[in-house]
Amino acid sequence: MIEIQDIKKSFNDKEVLKGVSATFEDGKCNLIIGSSGTGKSVLLKNIVGLIQPDSGKILYDNRDFTSGDKKDQSEIRREIGMLFQGSALFDSKTVEQNIMFPLDVLTDMSKEEKIERVNFCLDRVGMANVNNKMPAEISGGMKKRVGIARAIVNKPNYLFCDEPNSGLDPQTSMVIDELIKEITDEYGITTVVVTHDMNSVIEIGQKVIFLYKGLKLWEGSNKDITHSGVKELDDFVFANRMMKEFR
Amino acid sequence: MKSLGKFLIFAGQLFVRRESFKTYVSLVIDECIKVGYNSLFIVTIVSVFMGAVVTVQTAYNLVSPFIPDYVISLVVRDMTVLELSPTIIAIVYAGKVGSNIAGELGTMRITEQIDALEVMGINSTSYLVLPKIIASVLMYPMLVVMSGFLCIYGGYLTSIATGIISGHDYIYGIRYEFIEFNITFALIKAFVFALLVASISAYKGYFTTGGALEVGKSSTAAVTNSCIAILLADYLLAQLLLG
Numbered sequence: 001m002i003e004i005q006d007i008k009k010s011f012n013d014k015e016v017l018k019g020v021s022a023t024f025e026d027g028k029c030n031l032i033i034g035s036s037g038t039g040k041s042v043l044l045k046n047i048v049g050l051i052q053p054d055s056g057k058i059l060y061d062n063r064d065f066t067s068g069d070k071k072d073q074s075e076i077r078r079e080i081g082m083l084f085q086g087s088a089l090f091d092s093k094t095v096e097q098n099i100m101f102p103l104d105v106l107t108d109m110s111k112e113e114k115i116e117r118v119n120f121c122l123d124r125v126g127m128a129n130v131n132n133k134m135p136a137e138i139s140g141g142m143k144k145r146v147g148i149a150r151a152i153v154n155k156p157n158y159l160f161c162d163e164p165n166s167g168l169d170p171q172t173s174m175v176i177d178e179l180i181k182e183i184t185d186e187y188g189i190t191t192v193v194v195t196h197d198m199n200s201v202i203e204i205g206q207k208v209i210f211l212y213k214g215l216k217l218w219e220g221s222n223k224d225i226t227h228s229g230v231k232e233l234d235d236f237v238f239a240n241r242m243m244k245e246f247r
Numbered sequence: 248m249k250s251l252g253k254f255l256i257f258a259g260q261l262f263v264r265r266e267s268f269k270t271y272v273s274l275v276i277d278e279c280i281k282v283g284y285n286s287l288f289i290v291t292i293v294s295v296f297m298g299a300v301v302t303v304q305t306a307y308n309l310v311s312p313f314i315p316d317y318v319i320s321l322v323v324r325d326m327t328v329l330e331l332s333p334t335i336i337a338i339v340y341a342g343k344v345g346s347n348i349a350g351e352l353g354t355m356r357i358t359e360q361i362d363a364l365e366v367m368g369i370n371s372t373s374y375l376v377l378p379k380i381i382a383s384v385l386m387y388p389m390l391v392v393m394s395g396f397l398c399i400y401g402g403y404l405t406s407i408a409t410g411i412i413s414g415h416d417y418i419y420g421i422r423y424e425f426i427e428f429n430i431t432f433a434l435i436k437a438f439v440f441a442l443l444v445a446s447i448s449a450y451k452g453y454f455t456t457g458g459a460l461e462v463g464k465s466s467t468a469a470v471t472n473s474c475i476a477i478l479l480a481d482y483l484l485a486q487l488l489l490g
C-alpha cells in the first residue's frame with residue numbers, strides 16, 4: 001500500500017499540487033484521472049521520487065520515501081517499476097538489453113538467469129522473439145509492451161504507468177490496459193496508472209482518484225463514478241461519454 | 248552567473264553515488280569509440296589540408312633571399328604544435344563531438360530516458376556524463392598528437408609535390424631549435440579543451456526541456472559555447488604558460 005499525505009508542489013510561484021492525500025491499495029489498479037494540466041504527471045513524479053515535493057509525506061508500506069534517508073530510498077527504488085508515457089526505451093540498446101538493464105544494475109544475477117527472466121517477461125507481454133530488435137524498429141504499441149516488460153523484470157512491488165495508452169488505437173489501448181490489470185492481479189502488486197481515458201477507467205479502475213486543479217476532489221471505484229455527485233467529475237466523465245455516443 | 252552555479256552543481260553531481268567500477272570501464276570504452284575512433288576521419292582530413300595550406304602560405308610570405316628555406320617548416324612546426332592542432336582541431340571537435348553529446352543527452356531527456364534511469368535509482372549524471380568526459384580527456388589529446396603529425400606530414404607532402412622547399416630542408420627545419428615544452432603545452436591545452444567541450448555540451452544536453460526543436464537548440468548552444476570557451480581558455484593558457 002502506498003500512502004501519500006498532503007503533497008504540495010509549486011513551480012516558480014505556480015501551485016500545481018495543493019495538498020493531495022490518497023492511498024493506493026495492494027493488488028489493485030489505482031487510477032489517477034483528471035483533465036490535462038491538473039498535475040497528474042507531477043503527482044506521479046513526486047510519488048516515484050523524480051521530483052521532490054515541497055511538503056508532505058509518501059509512505060511505501062509504512063516506509064517513508066520522503067525522509068531523505070538514502071538507504072531507505074534506494075531500497076524502495078528497487079521495488080518500483082515504471083512505464084513512461086513515451087515508453088522511454090534506451091534507444092542505443094536492443095530490446096533485450098533494455099529489459100535486462102534493471103537486472104544488470106540492481107541485481108547480481110548470472111547472465112543465464114537474466115536472459116531467462118528477460119525471455120519470460122517478453123513472453124508475458126506477448127512479444128517473444130524480438131530480443132535483438134532496436135526500439136526504433138518496433139511500433140508504438142510494441143514499445144509500450146517492451147516498456148511494461150522492463151518495468152516488471154525486477155519483480156516490482158509497485159508499478160507506475162503514465163498514460164499507458166496515449167497515442168495508441170482503441171483496440172491496442174485495451175490490450176495494454178488488460179495486460180496491466182492481469183499483471184497486477186497475477187503478482188498482487190500495487191499499480192498506479194495516470195490516465196485521462198474513460199475507457200480505461202471503466203475497464204480497469206478498481207480504485208479511482210479524481211484530480212482537479214491540484215486537488216483531489218473525489219475517490220471511489222469505477223462502479224460509482226457515474227453517480228458521484230461531484231460536478232467537476234461529472235463534466236469530465238460525461239464529456240467523454242458524450243463523445244463516445246456521438247461517434 | 249546563475250547558470251554558472253547550476254553548472255558547478257552539475258559538475259559536483261558527477262562524482263556522487265557511483266555504479267560499480269566495472270560498469271564505468273565498459274561505458275568509458277564505448278564512449279572512447281564514439282568520441283575518438285569516430286573522429287579519426289574528420290581530424291585526418293582537416294589536419295593534412297591544414298598542414299598543406301600553412302606550408303604554402305608561409306612560403307608565400309617568406310620569399311626573401313636572407314631567409315633560409317628551412318625556416319618555412321620551422322614555422323609550420325611551431326604553428327601546428329602551439330595552435331593549429333590543439334585549438335583548430337578543438338573547434339572541429341566541438342562541432343562533431345559536442346553536438347553529438349548534447350543531441351544524445353537532450354534526446355534522452357525529452358524522451359524520459361533520463362527519468363527512467365533515475366527511477367531505477369541510477370545517478371543519471373554520473374552514469375551518462377562522467378564516461379563521456381573521461382573518454383573525451385583520454386581521446387582528445389591522442390587526436391591532437393595524431394593531428395600534429397598529419398599536419399606536419401601534409402606540409403612535407405606539399406613541399407615535395409610543389410617543390411617549395413626540398414624534403415631535406417623541410418626535415419631540417421622541423422628539427423631545428425625544437426622546444427620540448429611546446430609539446431607539453433599542446434597536451435595541456437588538449438586536456439583543457441577536451442574537458443570544456445565534453446562538460447559544456449553535456450550540461451547543455453542534460454538540461455534540455457521541451458521537444459525536438461529544443462534538442463536542436465541545445466546542440467547549437469553546445470557548439471557555440473564550447474567554441475567560445477575554447478578560445479577564452481586558449482588565450483588564458485597562452486598568457487599563463489607562455490606569457
Ligand SMILES: Nc1ncnc2c1ncn2[C@@H]1O[C@H](COP(=O)(O)OP(=O)(O)OP(=O)(O)O)[C@@H](O)[C@H]1O
Nearest residue numbers: 011012016034035036037038039040041042043196
Ligand atoms: N518541471 C516543471 N516546471 C514548471 N512547471 C511544470 C513542470 N512540470 C509541470 N509543470 C506545470 O504543472 C502543471 C501540471 O502539469 P502535469 O504535467 O502534471 O499535467 P497533467 O495532469 O499530467 O496533464 P496531461 O494530461 O496533459 O499530461 C502544468 O501547468 C505544467 O505547466
Ligand SMILES: [Mg+2]
Nearest residue numbers: 040041042163
Ligand atoms: Mg501528464
